[in-house]
Structure formats: C-alpha cells, structure tokens
Amino acid sequence: MKILSSYQIKKLEQDCIDHEHISSIDLIEKAATSCFNWIIHHKYLLTKTLKNIILLVGTGKNGGDGITLAKKLYLYGYNITTIYIVNIANHESNEFVIQKNNIIKYGINIEYIYENQTFPLFNNPYNTLLIDAIFGIGFNRPITSIYWISFFNYINNQNFSNVISIDIPSGLLMEEEKSNMAIIKATYTLSFHFPKISFFLPDYADYIGKWYLLNIGWKENYVNNIITKYFFIDKYMISKIYIKKKRHKFTHKGTYGHGLLIGGSYGMIGSIALASKASLKTGIGKLSVYIPRCGYTILQQFIPEAIVQTDNHDFFIQKIPLSFKVNSIGIGMGMGDKNEKTSNAVKTFLLYQKKYENIPIVIDADAINILSKTLNFVNYLPYNTILTPHPKEFYKLCGSWKNDYHKLEKLKTFSQKNNIFCVLKGAYSIISTPDGYLYFNSTGNPGMATAGSGDVLSGIITSLLSQGYSQKEACIFGVYIHGLSGDIAAEQKSEESIIAEDIINYMDQSYQKINNY
Template sequence: MKILSLNQIKKVDQYCIDYEDISSIELMERAAKSCFDWIIQHYNHKLRKISFIILVGNGKNGGDGLSLSRMLHLHGARVKIYILNISNHFSNEFIINKNKILRYGIELNSINEGDKFPLFDNKNKLIDAIFGIGLNRPIKKKYWKSFFYYLNNQKFSSVISIDVPSGLFMEKNHDIIIKATHTLTFQVPKIPFFLSDYAFYVGKWYLLNIGWKKKYIHNMYVKNFYIDNTDVHSIYRSREKFSHKGNYGHGLIIGGSYGMIGSVLLSAKASFRIGIGKLSVYLPHCGNKIIQTVLPESIIKTDRKENLISSIPNNFIIQKYAAIGIGMGMGKDPITEYALESFLLRLRKKNKKIPMVIDADAINILSKKPNILNLLLEKETILTPHQKEFERLCGTWKNDYQKLSLLKKFSKKYNIFLVLKGAHTVISTPHGNLYFNSTGNPGMATAGSGDVLTGMITGLLAQGYSSKNACIMGVYLHGLAGDIASKELNEESIMAMDIINYIGKAYKKLKNHE
C-alpha cells in the first residue's frame, strides 16, 4: 500500500471532486460518515447513552467534525461542540457545516484566545477535529499551547482524533499534539503512525475508506509503502506439483560461539519452516551435537576451534549456495572478526554474488571496522540491525525523522538493503524507498526473535525471491506468526521458538488472503 505525501493527498481529494462530479462538501460528508460508521460499530450502537465533546477548528478538519456532530446528534447522541478560534480564516466547508449545525439546534460554543478554559466532564468522549493533516507550522501562541496541555491532562474515557491528532505534522518533527486513544485516518496511513516518537499521541489507528479512485493512486510515484496482505500475496509463489528440494535452494547459516549456539538453531529452524530446500550450518565444534540432535534436517559443518569461529572455508565460496545468513551468536573475538573480514574480501575478489543476510555480531563487527562495509556485495546484501546495532553503524539521531534519513542514506551509500527491526519494522532499499511492516506485536520483543527473522529471510532468498521481496515477505510473515502466537498464547508468553512454530499458520492466512 502506498503512503502518500500531504500534497499527493490533496491531489487525490481534488481528483475525486473533479472526476466524480462531487463537491468538496460531499467528499467531506463521506469522510464524516466513515467516522460515524466506525463510532457506531465501536460502541455497539449505544449512541443514546453517550455524550460527546467535539472540538473543531475553522478549517476543513473542523468541517469534518461539524458534519460528524450532526450525524451523531440525529442518531440520539448528546453532542456539545466547541469552536476553537485559533485563526481568522474560515474554510467554505466549515461555514456550510456550521450553518447546518445551527439549523438543528445543536449546542455550539466558542473558545477565543484569553478565555477561561471550559470545565469538561471526563465521562464524555472527546472528538478532536481541530487541525487535521494540513498543519504545517508550530502553534505559536502560548494560550493555545496551554489549552492543548490542559486537554492532555484531562482523563477522558476516550479521545478520537479525525485523520491525525491535532498538532501532529505529516512530514516533520512535532510541537504540541493532542493525545488520542483512537485515530480515524482516511484511506492511507501517515508516516508518523509508524514512529515511536508519536505512538503516545496516535494511540490505535484505523484506516477508513472514503472512496478514493485506486487507479489514480496506482499511477502516483511514492517513496514510502505500508506492507499489507495484498502486497505480500502478490509476491508469494506457490509450489509446483513436480518440484523437489533442489528447486527451493541450498542455504548456508554461519554463526554461533560457546553459549550462543541457540541463536544459530533458531535461524536454521526458521529457514526450514519458511520453505528452504536444503540448509548447511557452519558453527564452532561445540555446537555440533546440539544442532545434529535438535535439527537433524540440517547439514553440519564445524570450525576447527571448539568455542568460536576462527575461519570460514574457501569451499563455501566455490560451492553454489543460493543464500547465506551470517552473524547470529558469532561473538566479537578478534579471530572471528578477522574470519568475517577475510570471507567478505574473498567473496568480493571472486565477484561471487551470493545473496547474504548479515545480522547481530556480524553487524557489530562491521560497526567496529567500517572499511569492511565497502566489501559488501551491492544489491545482494541485507543488514538486519535492531535499534542499538543501527546506532553503532550510523551514530545517534535526535528524532525518528532523522533516523529514517540516516537509514535511507546508509542504504543508498552502500547500495544495500537495511531491515531495522522493531515495532513496524522498516525496510530501506538501495533506491531510498521505505517499507513499513503492518504485522507484529510487543510480545515479539524477546530474545531470539531477530535470529528467527534472519533465518526466514535467508530461506526466502534461497528459494529465489529477490532481496527486496525476501525482506518484505520475511518481515510480514515474521510479524504475522508473532500475531497468531499472541492470540493463541499471549504477548507476555511468546518465545522465539513460538514464532517459528506459527510460520505455517501465517502462510495459511497469507494464502487465504485473511
């Protein structure tokens, strides 16, 4: 799913008006009706028992709020509207909807700069329709900033923001923002919804359909995407009846050190669960019996050292592995560091374009020796850091927008893919595109979860998926397996092995378009 810029959203709205022969007021009615339908569904049709306080600005978002107020009133809800006179400009849509409100006798109040803040009954539900997506400069006046702080300190049972929480900028850092419990956004998600800096304000968000023309959006050029079931379903390739294990690739997992063999086991098992044909595992000798016993499907090759990886054999370069996953539990011993650097150098010299996923300690080694980064194979390499590992690679950032900028710059500089793990795991491509994941939950913040993801992406690469598609499909199925585990167990109880065990059910949901 495409994530549109503010200007593109305005263009789509205008396209609907121009080519569907509808007015901006009629489009606004659609938006308000979609919010009304959500409220009806969410509160189980009990509108007559609910009181709403609706705060509206005097722009288009305020017009949405007034139109929604009218619908709630006509269906029996108790509605009290407050107009915030923050500016002297009134949109036509606002004026038209205000006149409709006056005809229905709904209570209408105004708040002007310098007024005493009204006392709100916290049992009411607050609807925020003050600014919407059009805000492009900070709130300068101290009175209105104080009013927003005042609202955020009230204990409303719920706060519903229309399109975006008021005060939230679409494409840059924030100032003061209304704290929503629910955000009802129109047609496409907005970038701030995926950033931890704004999670406190956005709450749980919902996509509402207001009838945009998909064909027009399809032709729009964008740099940001939201990964959903439809996207991944279009990537997925079903198996042929007469295929064999050779059709699904021979992968190689390299990693492990004394006490950290489990990370290799998780990656290897995840590779099998995602559908790899054959898998070799290279690890210190101390891990031989563990892997042979727990995962007899794998082919084991061990280092000459007992407790760490001291070298990576030349025949791994000669042999035609379809994909390599490296770094899990590897440790950062100087001998291991040299082994990784030497391996990457030999791959580069031989010009062996083997798709590779680099994770965990291998990333930490790259951070200590940034010259090695120039050895990475362009467009074939995927790095899968978590937040701290990415910080070691690129340095610190002041806010999430700066973090995204660093992510894109790094991918473009080295012509590689980056998978930054976390809530809404984000993939950065060599072309500077960003893909935000839609699946996953806090229960997946557990040891070994990242090792599972590396194994899954490695397994998809081995099956012939492109680097980009392996990343997209890998993070989506990884999160989906975690979501199924969360429902059948609970968030607190999820272990990395549970994610592996639910990959099969995740595949089923994907294939069934659920």
C-alpha cells in the same frame, strides 16, 4: 499500500473533485459518514444513556468533518454536549461555514474558544468521549502560542474516557522534522484511505494511539497515478510476491535452494539453532550450518534436517571457509563480537564474497557489531547485501539521529550510498532499499520483543533468498510472515508468553493464511 504526503493527498482530493463531479462538501460528508459508521460499530466506546460527546473542531475542512460527524451522532441519538470551535486560525473556510450553519438548527451547544480566554470546564470527562477535529493534514507548522500550547496540554490532562482524532491527531506534523509541543493525544485515530508516515514512528506513538483506515471512495485509478517511494506492506503486496513462488507438483529439494547459516559461540548456540529451524520451516530445500564444535551435538539434536559443519575451535569461529556452493548465506547469529579471530574471519569472508562470489547475504547480530567497530566497514559489504539491525545496532553503524524523521533519512541514505538493503527491526520494521524506497511492515506485536526473535527473522530471509526471492521480495515477505506468525502466537497464547520458538511453530498457519489472500 502507498503512503502519501500531505501534498499528494490534497492533489488526490482535488482530482476527485475535478473529475468525479463531486464537491468538497461531498467529500466532507463521505469522511464524516465513514467515521460515524466506525463509531457505532465499536459500541463499547459509547452507550446512549451513560456517555456524552464533546467535539473540538477547527475552522477548516477537518473542522467541517467534525461538525458533520456531530450531526450524524446527534441524529442517531447520542448526547452531543458541546461543540467547541477552536479559533486558532482566525479564519473560517467556506466548507466549515456551510457545515456550521447546517447544524445550528438542531440546537446543539456551540462555543468558540479564543486565545487568552479561560479554558472551558468539562463535567465528568472520564465519562465523556472527545472527538478531535481541530487540524487535519493541512497543518504544516508548529504552534508557537503559549496559550494554545497550554490549551492542548490542558486537554490531554482531562482524562477523557476516549479521544478520537479525525484523520490525524491535531498538531501532529505529517512529514516534518520540526517538533511541536502542542499535539492532541488520541486513543484512536481514524484516518482516510492511507496511513501517514508519522503513524510508524516511535516518537509519535503516544499521540496516535490505535489507528484505523477508513474508505471514503477515492477512485483506484487516481491512486495508481501517484508516485511514491513509501509503502505499507499489506495483504495485496504479499499475495503478489507469493503467487510467483507457490510450489508446483514436479519439484524437488534442489528447486528450493541450498542455504548456509554461519554463527554460534559457546553459550550462544541457541541463536543459530533458532535461525536454522526458522529457515527450514520457511521452505528452504537444503540447509548447511557452520558453527564452532561445541554446538555440533546441539544442532544435530535440535534440527536434524540441517547439515552441520564445524570450525576447528571448540568455543568460537576462528576461520570460515571462503567458498561454499550455496544459494544464500546468513551470518552473525550468536557469533560473539569480542574475539579478534572471529572478527577477522568475518571480514575476510565478506571481502572474498564481495570480490569473487555473487551469493545473496544476510548480515545480522554480532556480524553487524563486528563491522560497526571497523573503520570504513562498508568496504566489506557486497552489493545488495541485507543488514538486519535493531535500533541500537543501527546507531552503531550510522550514529545518532535528532528524531525519527531524521532516522528515516539516515536509513535511506545508508542504503542508497552503499547499495544495500537494510531491515531496521522493531514495531513496523522498516525496509530500506538501494533505490531509496521504504517499506513499513504491517504485522507483529510487542510480544515479539523477546530474545531470539531477530535470529528467527534472519533465518527466514536467508531461506527466502535460497528459494529464489529477490533481496527486496525476501525482506518484504520475510518481515511480514515473521510478524504474522508472531500475531498468531499472540492470539493462541498471549503477548507476554511468546518465545522465539513460538514464532517458528506458527509458520505453517501463517502460510495457510497467505494462501487464502
């Protein structure tokens, strides 16, 4: 699914108006109808006898959406206490005026809020649904007025039972690095067709709440003509990747590749064990594991399907054989980053791979930490290598960022400059590619924030590379099925009780779901 800029969405709207013989009023009607249908479908938000509704609307098209929604809810039988027109812009669009005039005849209380007047008092806000339709995607500069900043903060402190924002929480900038002190905090954001990039950024999670995409009938051919480098990984994208790799009758283990995982140290053999089991459960044909000697018995017992090779040292890896006849390599899980011999072994191995081999590599965990301590560490990275850092590891690689938009720019630059793939782990794990694309994952839950979850992901991606997925496909499919397995685990257990091995154990159900896409 494409993620579009505000400019692209406005162009898409205009294309619909120009070529489909519909008006901007028709689009407002479609938007309001989709929001209305969502609200009455989620009946727990409102009961006709117990809850009231107030609206904050601006004077542009988003305000027109809000007023039209208010009319539909009123005619359905809900109590619209007041529509407050928040007059920040001091200008009313034609669409807004038309919708305002249409609702006046119903006798709904409408009040203007002007700058420097006393804030309105709300009766029983805890028993009231607030609908926010002040600003839409056209909002492009921070609010600087002390009055309006105070007003937004006042609204956020009212403890409304729920707050629904239409398209985007008012005051939130879609794709700007500029900070804004005035943003409505939504419980739910009802957005149209496409997610906004701010929905995926931790800085704005408290404002967006839980977001939903609503269809308002934009034609697919107009969407297809828009070029973007930002994508949200959805079922359609996954089915296109997976269908090419579905298994055929006359295949054997060699068809699905031979992978190698390198890692482990005394007390941390569990990391490489989890990565190994995840790799096999993802469908690799054959797996070798290179570990220190202390892990030999553990690996043979925990995952007997793996071929175990050991270093000469008992407790850590001190020398890695340079050449392996494998289809993919994953390195770093549980390896430790304090031992100089281990660090030198990792760097020597990577330099050899860069110069002489053409094997896809996944670099994770302690291997990332080892590289981050090294001046000019990117010189050790073979082209198209996949790095899988969490935010702290990414900070070690690239330094600090001013805000989440700046972090995205650093991520893109890092991949493009060094010709590598980077999987920045977390909620909506972000994949950056050497050609400047960003992919945001749609699966996963907070229960996956648990030790070993990242090791499982590295094993999954290494397995997919061995099976013939490209680096981009392995990253996209890998983060998706990893998150999907975690989602199934959360459904069957709870977010609090998930451990990394649960993610592995639900891989079979994830594949069953994907087979039905």
